[in-house]
Amino acid sequence: MITVYGDEKSGNCYKIKLTLNLLNINYQWQNVDLMKGETKTAEFLAKSPQGKLPIIELADGRVLAESNAIIGYLAKDSMLIPNDEFDKALMYQWMFYEQYTHEPCIAVARFIQLYQNMPAERQSEYEALHAKGGQILTLLNEQLSDKPFVIGSQFTLADIALYAYTHVAHEGGFDLIHYPNINKWLEQVSKQKGYVSMFG
Numbered sequence: 001m002i003t004v005y006g007d008e009k010s011g012n013c014y015k016i017k018l019t020l021n022l023l024n025i026n027y028q029w030q031n032v033d034l035m036k037g038e039t040k041t042a043e044f045l046a047k048s049p050q051g052k053l054p055i056i057e058l059a060d061g062r063v064l065a066e067s068n069a070i071i072g073y074l075a076k077d078s079m080l081i082p083n084d085e086f087d088k089a090l091m092y093q094w095m096f097y098e099q100y101t102h103e104p105c106i107a108v109a110r111f112i113q114l115y116q117n118m119p120a121e122r123q124s125e126y127e128a129l130h131a132k133g134g135q136i137l138t139l140l141n142e143q144l145s146d147k148p149f150v151i152g153s154q155f156t157l158a159d160i161a162l163y164a165y166t167h168v169a170h171e172g173g174f175d176l177i178h179y180p181n182i183n184k185w186l187e188q189v190s191k192q193k194g195y196v197s198m199f200g
């Protein structure tokens, strides 16, 4: 059986839980509290030298890190990955965008607010992230103006990757009321068969 090492409040970890549930794959969840330094113990570092969550461990002991690589592995041969090569590349385009642009902004603002309770020394960084976050959410809102899912009519890993931190963006101080297409899309994602909430 697959073991997921994750923190329940983390969007990157939630991507794994959501993908496993959508695909009805059996797994066990091992909670790792990153705020208590549990990602930096010798035992955890032996599995994950980067000291980061999430990771999965397969029944044969192999370990995989990086949330989007993990969901790509879990979803192999499923409808969550388009057959058409161009659509598949579009899916990757948005997954890389999520990791390089969206997550470092939306998730970090949320980390400062939710995990760290707004320390004074991160206030100016938080404000800068908010200025950038507005642009990122506007771009996603525009992308969703004429299609139900991120790359078109098919629900793919790009939706899962972007959903993870967008649906909890309010916990980082972003008001999603300004983004009606995003709201419609969030609702569509939550209606997918096998959907599970972050703490579900």
Ligand SMILES: N[C@@H](CCC(=O)N[C@@H](CS)C(=O)NCC(=O)O)C(=O)O
Residues within 6 Å of the ligand: 010, 011, 012, 013, 034, 039, 051, 052, 053, 054, 065, 066, 067, 068, 099
């Ligand atoms: N690009 C990585 C990001 C991994 C990451 O930053 N994980 C955070 C939790 S969301 C973590 O483990 N932080 C602990 C630390 O940096 O000590 C992914 O998508 O999995």
